[in-house]
Amino acid sequence: MSTLVLAEHDNASLKAATLSAVAAASQMGGDVHVLVAGADCSAAAEAAAAVSGVSKVLVADNAAYEHQLAENVSLLVAELAAGYDNVVAAATSAAKNTLPRVAALLDVAQISEIMSVESADTFKRPIYAGNVIATVQSSDAKKVITVRATSFDAVAAEGGSAAIEAVASVHDAGISTFVGEEVAVSDRPELTAASVVISGGRGMQNGENFKLLDGIADKLNAAIGASRAAVDAGFVPNDMQVGQTGKIVAPELYIAVGISGAIQHLAGMKDSKVIVAINKDEDAPIFQVADYGLVADLFSALPELEAAI
């Protein structure tokens, strides 16, 4: 048995989600190799070689892979997949873009967002916005799998010393090009990796009021998230959305402020260890999943909270 993990990286560094993908891959048994496809990505490859449990790192360093264009990377992964039983990646936006193409090229199914590895061919995954957990069995000889990062404890980023091997194949499908990117820069921890997340919803009323969350986030070293309603209303950018169709988070502490608790929002945060809800409506569904609910106007509760911690 052997598994190829597609690394999530920005050429310069390896993203934490990869450590959870390696954890899932290790549970599948056998050798775990990591593929770093990018351009000028030797730093990311070196980081991957240090990851505990990884026995080999393949590096495909070429301009064709710089921006993770799915059309190009999928051809590379499908070629390399010949030598492996499983192809695995954390369910990031890049992997969600690329891996189904790989599966189709290999004429196999993709199993999306597994939460557990039950055996070599059997996995659990959430369906219907996490209201139901399905146990599924694959009959494909080669399996293509994305992993819900919050469901697997990351392996150690250090301690490994895998060999790094260059892959010469260059696949440029020639049908897509990268035009540009607007990536939010923030000093805060990444939403999906933070141990505390504080999210605002429509109750925040406008983008300006999200500043009320800043001071608390500073004190708790928290990431700031949002409901879809807050994103749709233009209060904050899309990369802050938590939920079924946004990011899945499972921090030690999740604080939902002015969020009603729609099924689709809960799907993204209900595996958090401790949930706090601040809402002025005592019947808001968010209170059904909250460990600690505070029925209060957020405009008075937030400054008080900031002062008290």
Place this chain on the structure above:
Amino acid sequence: MKVLVAVKRVVDYNVKVRAKADGSDVDLNNVKMAINPFCEIAVEEAVRLKEAGVATEVVAVSVGPKACQEQLRTALALGADRAIQVEVEGSVEPLVVAKLLKGVVEKEAPQLVILGKQSIDGDNNQTGQMLGALTNMAQGTFASEVKVDGDSVNVTREIDGGLQTVKLKLPAIVTTDLRLNEPRYASLPNIMKAKKKPLDVLTADDLGVAISSHVTQLRVEPPAERQAGIKVEDVAQLVDKLKNEAKVIA
């Protein structure tokens, strides 16, 4: 240019679906069905392209049993010109849907295929990408903006860190994210008109596709229940609980 839109019949997004007590499957008895929200956005985008004079024809396609004709009629009421049902029994896996859609693409030769990014029942997020690989088309997934420009299309995509724009050669595939547009409501006259629009039925055989199964659902179960929580009196009590009971803040 012709635009093909894939629509799926799914449980309405307001329904909280549950596993049956015996774990054999989800309980879909008497549950309200609807067009997948992302597919509705896909139809809206195609219709807007037609209204802007970019698209000349919008064709909606759904893979499913006869009941999915309801969702095709919805698409027609929203402004699609005609519809194709690919008749299959029960539900088929994304890889098979992608193969069937490839068959339809070969018949119809659209310049743009718009799909939803994700079905809200299976939460797969696969079909558009798979269709891209099978047809060797470029893809703009999770789109929040689509601009056709001559023989290419620029798609702005919602990615983990923010937004990314790619330029794709036509014909190409787009999968919709929630902020691409806000779908209109179908007016009563348009719902009436939709009943008269053409709706063709094809079979997997017509498209030369064998229905295969790669994944078996062994059982379903509810997610782990959370312990019921408490309501705190005020901020002071909240902070005290977080510090001393939950021990999640220092």
